[in-house]
Amino acid sequence: MWAFLASECLLFGALISTYLLYRGKTIPGTPTAKEIYDIPYTSVSSFVLLMSSLTMVLALASIQRGDQQKLRAWLMATALLGMTFISGQVYEFTTFVKEGLTLKTNLFGTTFFVLTGFHGVHVTVGILMLLSLVGMSLDGRLPVEKSEVVELVGLYWHFVDIVWIVIFTVVYLIPTGK
Amino acid sequence: MAAVVQDQVELAPRRSIFARPTATHGVWSWVTTVDHKRIGILYGVSSIFFFLVGGSEALLIRLQLARPNGTVVSAEQYNTLFTMHGLTMIFLVVMPLSAAFFNYMGPLMIGARDVAFPRLNAFSYWAFLFGGLFLYSSFLLGGAPAGGWFGYAPLSEQPASHMQFYALGLLMLGIASTVSAVNLAVTVINMRAPGMSLFRMPVFVWMTLVVQFLLIFALPVLTVGLFELFFDIRFGTNFFNFTKGADPVLWQHLFWLFGHPEVYILILPAMGIVSEVLPVFARKPLFGYPVVVFSGIAIGFMGWGVWAHHMFAAGLGPVANSAFALSTMFIAVPTGVKIFNWVATLWGGAIRFKTPLLFSLGFIAMFIIGGLSGVTHAVVPADYQQTDTYYIVAHFHYVLFGGSIFGLFSGIYYWWPKITGRVLSDSLGKLHFWLMLIGFNVTFGPFHILGLQGMPRRIYRYSPFAGWNFWNFVSTVGSFMIAVSILVFLYNVVRTQRRPKLAEADPWDARTLEWITTSPPPAHNFDEIPVVHSVDEFWHRKYAEDREGRLAPVIAGASDGPDSASGGEPHVRPGRPEAGGVVGLAGDVDGGGQEGRGDEYAEAEQGDGHGDGPGGQHGKGHKIHMPSPSYYPIVAALGLPILGYGVLYSWFLAADGVLILLAGLFGWANEPSAEPEPEHAPAGAE
Numbered sequence: 001m002w003a004f005l006a007s008e009c010l011l012f013g014a015l016i017s018t019y020l021l022y023r024g025k026t027i028p029g030t031p032t033a034k035e036i037y038d039i040p041y042t043s044v045s046s047f048v049l050l051m052s053s054l055t056m057v058l059a060l061a062s063i064q065r066g067d068q069q070k071l072r073a074w075l076m077a078t079a080l081l082g083m084t085f086i087s088g089q090v091y092e093f094t095t096f097v098k099e100g101l102t103l104k105t106n107l108f109g110t111t112f113f114v115l116t117g118f119h120g121v122h123v124t125v126g127i128l129m130l131l132s133l134v135g136m137s138l139d140g141r142l143p144v145e146k147s148e149v150v151e152l153v154g155l156y157w158h159f160v161d162i163v164w165i166v167i168f169t170v171v172y173l174i175p176t177g178k
Numbered sequence: 179m180a181a182v183v184q185d186q187v188e189l190a191p192r193r194s195i196f197a198r199p200t201a202t203h204g205v206w207s208w209v210t211t212v213d214h215k216r217i218g219i220l221y222g223v224s225s226i227f228f229f230l231v232g233g234s235e236a237l238l239i240r241l242q243l244a245r246p247n248g249t250v251v252s253a254e255q256y257n258t259l260f261t262m263h264g265l266t267m268i269f270l271v272v273m274p275l276s277a278a279f280f281n282y283m284g285p286l287m288i289g290a291r292d293v294a295f296p297r298l299n300a301f302s303y304w305a306f307l308f309g310g311l312f313l314y315s316s317f318l319l320g321g322a323p324a325g326g327w328f329g330y331a332p333l334s335e336q337p338a339s340h341m342q343f344y345a346l347g348l349l350m351l352g353i354a355s356t357v358s359a360v361n362l363a364v365t366v367i368n369m370r371a372p373g374m375s376l377f378r379m380p381v382f383v384w385m386t387l388v389v390q391f392l393l394i395f396a397l398p399v400l401t402v403g404l405f406e407l408f409f410d411i412r413f414g415t416n417f418f419n420f421t422k423g424a425d426p427v428l429w430q431h432l433f434w435l436f437g438h439p440e441v442y443i444l445i446l447p448a449m450g451i452v453s454e455v456l457p458v459f460a461r462k463p464l465f466g467y468p469v470v471v472f473s474g475i476a477i478g479f480m481g482w483g484v485w486a487h488h489m490f491a492a493g494l495g496p497v498a499n500s501a502f503a504l505s506t507m508f509i510a511v512p513t514g515v516k517i518f519n520w521v522a523t524l525w526g527g528a529i530r531f532k533t534p535l536l537f538s539l540g541f542i543a544m545f546i547i548g549g550l551s552g553v554t555h556a557v558v559p560a561d562y563q564q565t566d567t568y569y570i571v572a573h574f575h576y577v578l579f580g581g582s583i584f585g586l587f588s589g590i591y592y593w594w595p596k597i598t599g600r601v602l603s604d605s606l607g608k609l610h611f612w613l614m615l616i617g618f619n620v621t622f623g624p625f626h627i628l629g630l631q632g633m634p635r636r637i638y639r640y641s642p643f644a645g646w647n648f649w650n651f652v653s654t655v656g657s658f659m660i661a662v663s664i665l666v667f668l669y670n671v672v673r674t675q676r677r678p679k680l681a682e683a684d685p686w687d688a689r690t691l692e693w694i695t696t697s698p699p700p701a702h703n704f705d706e707i708p709v710v711h712s713v714d715e716f717w718h719r720k721y722a723e724d725r726e727g728r729l730a731p732v733i734a735g736a737s738d739g740p741d742s743a744s745g746g747e748p749h750v751r752p753g754r755p756e757a758g759g760v761v762g763l764a765g766d767v768d769g770g771g772q773e774g775r776g777d778e779y780a781e782a783e784q785g786d787g788h789g790d791g792p793g794g795q796h797g798k799g800h801k802i803h804m805p806s807p808s809y810y811p812i813v814a815a816l817g818l819p820i821l822g823y824g825v826l827y828s829w830f831l832a833a834d835g836v837l838i839l840l841a842g843l844f845g846w847a848n849e850p851s852a853e854p855e856p857e858h859a860p861a862g863a864e
Contacts, residue, residue, distance in 0.1 A: 003359070003360040003363050003364065003394055004356075004360050004394075006394050006395065007356055007359075007360075007394045007395065007397065007398045008398065009398075010394075010395050010396075010398035010399055011398035011399075011401060011402060013398075013399075014398060014399045014401075014402035014403070014432060014435075015402050018402065018406065018417065018428060018432075021425065021428060022423070022424065022425075022428075025423045025424075025425075026422075026423060027422060027423045103409070103413055103414065103415045104413070104414040104415060104416065106416060106422055106423075107416050107422055107423050107424055109416075110409075110415040110416040110417055110422075111417070114405070114406070114409060114415065114417075118405075128840075132844070132847065136848075141848075
């Protein structure tokens with residue numbers, strides 16, 4: 001998992017680099033970052049995702065103690081928080097589109113949607129993995145001896161969360177001045 | 179259902195819709211195999227097939243360019259030819275042929291029974307095969323990619339370039355390679371035999387490890403570039419749309435950040451093979467083993483700092499150009515170090531001029547030439563003249579064909595007996611070598627001249643008054659010589675395969691662990707995992723040095739050091755004289771049978787009927803659990819091309835592709851890696 005995450009670092013690194021390279025280069029006339037971002041809204045969304053990392057840690061602690069019920073509870077909580085985040089993203093994206101920013105509109109639209117979209121896909125895959133773990137636990141196939149599986153999914157989930165922290169900072173918080 | 183009680187969860191019986199495959203012979207057993215040896219063979223056969231395809235593309239190119247104003251193909255067809263030739267040779271020949279050796283030999287050389295994730299290994303192969311077929315299916319679906327193998331945007335976004343197949347195909351191949359890289363890296367790091375520290379690994383395994391890390395870090399950058407290119411083509415995004423303010427140089431940076439480590443990915447495996455072959459055929463240890471390893475690692479690191487030498491003419495400015503010129507000159511140093519060490523390995527050795535050695539020597543010679551022309555490119559003003567001319571084409575063919583391909587052929591001839599149980603004919607091998615060496619130089623040598631005479635790359639025809647007629651014609655003649663040499667090789671293969679399997683475990687009197695076991699190895703590789711005490715472990719079991727430093731065979735029964743008490747040793751066999759036979763390792767007497775038995779539970783019967791040495795009375799019926807075959811890897815892999823076609827043509831099809839992929843992954847996650855034994859043998863170490 002660590003090796004895979006290493007490659008994912010490079011993946012997001014290249015996407016973020018593309019975004020950074022094109023920041024401020026959008027030709028005026030179409031929506032730009034400053035006009036369209038709703039930082040408070042996205043902050044709430046980010047907080048939700050951060051909390052999901054906490055619930056993930058609690059899930060891992062549960063299975064290491066052998067507590068299947070708590071494991072499922074915390075995994076579901078993580079998944080639900082992740083789904084909340086995704087819904088928030090969907091809402092944000094549809095709002096932007098309504099306000100005139102699409103993939104094709106300009107450099108900003110292209111780089112923003114692709115970067116955050118890739119991240120969203122990664123979160124979604126993570127949610128699927130979390131739900132699978134819940135299913136496995138219900139099926140009795142996740143005993144203490146197999147807790148490493150939960151740890152690996154947890155690693156992935158934390159990684160996705162850290163990437164979001166970087167994206168949120170770089171994309172939303174650091175002002176571009178334009 | 180399991181009773182869910184705290185701390186006592188009983189594993190429920192596994193439910194699956196389809197029975198686990200169990201075939202050990204026949205087509206279905208190959209489709210569902212998870213055995214690294216079979217996967218290695220699959221990679222090898224596929225890459226040879228693609229080599230013939232890519233070679234045919236090259237011959238068509240040469241036919242077109244044999245005469246000025248050639249009329250063999252049109253301009254558009256020519257663009258497709260050089261694009262597909264490059265893509266094929268790089269991604270569908272050299273990389274998978276290297277993967278064939280990593281997969282087959284890697285676990286054997288470290289004394290492991292398989293890779294860390296056998297089903298993932300199978301998935302990598304099928305994803306590679308489907309990716310290659312997907313790429314080639316473009317010929318039937320509106321035209322194959324024609325924007326060049328490095329696909330410079332925004333030109334590559336033109337519909338006439340058909341680059342959507344390029345993007346999607348390479349994405350699939352990238353997935354295959356990334357996943358394989360994770361697998362092999364974990365295998366080398368975690369699954370080495372007891373006593374095999376990192377600095378007791380064969381150099382080939384070291385180079386494998388470095389390459390896997392290069393793949394892990396380089397492929398994502400290419401992935402991002404390809405997604406951006408594909409999104410521009412398919413969804414109208416603006417990554418390379420200069421009318422919206424985008425910068426075409428971004429593509430070049432992203433591509434070459436991948437592309438330069440990629441060329442080290444292409445050459446390091448071949449260098450690893452050469453480092454194995456030379457000591458065996460010079461009967462001397464590799465000179466300066468730690469330095470050779472460190473050079474490989476250095477090349478891996480430094481390879482990240484030179485990418486913009488592919489962009490000297492892109493207008494980055496003198497500061498950037500100078501910086502990259504310097505780093506490019508520096509990276510020649512570790513390679514030079516390796517060459518000196520190889521020469522020193524040969525120096526004073528008892529050289530046996532067999533085919534594997536000839537190809538390794540050819541590698542060294544051709545790679546030196548290619549490397550020297552590379553150094554001339556590092557001088558920026560000189561590169562201004564050379565870039566985009568045939569001089570560059572000469573350089574990379576010398577390093578990739580004269581280098582990688584020659585090195586890989588060395589590996590093919592060297593390891594053929596281990597894989598197939600038969601030794602390829604040495605006289606035919608030598609004929610292949612000489613025809614190929616001469617043909618190669620006749621084909622690509624003139625490119626240096628043509629390049630400096632100003633012939634640009636990627637032109638489908640040239641004027642009769644440019645002064646290029648003679649060398650182009652000569653080059654075409656050379657290319658057909660190469661083709662003949664390949665025919666010799668194929669004839670050798672077919673003829674040899676008709677012979678019975680007679681190769682011993684160790685036909686070359688070699689040095690590394692894979693030669694301990696039979697040819698071919700049984701499914702479980704080794705009856706007993708060897709315990710390793712030094713580099714070239716196998717050699718030191720066969721030979722010791724007497725007081726004057728001369729080699730003396732180790733007598734059977736001689737103490738093998740403190741470890742023989744543990745019984746973890748395969749038998750020490752009599753040291754072998756040049757012409758003598760070798761007693762193969764005890765184990766399956768018919769270990770040379772059909773590609774290993776493919777049984778999950780191989781019976782390791784130690785000491786059976788061979789009667790040599792100590793260190794091996796083990797209980798009979800000692801069962802070794804190997805991972806079971808599975809069809810989920812190929813099912814999951816199948817989702818990828820379906821998703822690819824869907825993204826191009828129909829969202830319903832894309833959804834199907836995703837579902838198939840997910841179904842494959844879910845099924846895979848839910849099945850154990852090895853099925854439990856139906857009944858357990860009462861006596862027998864588990």
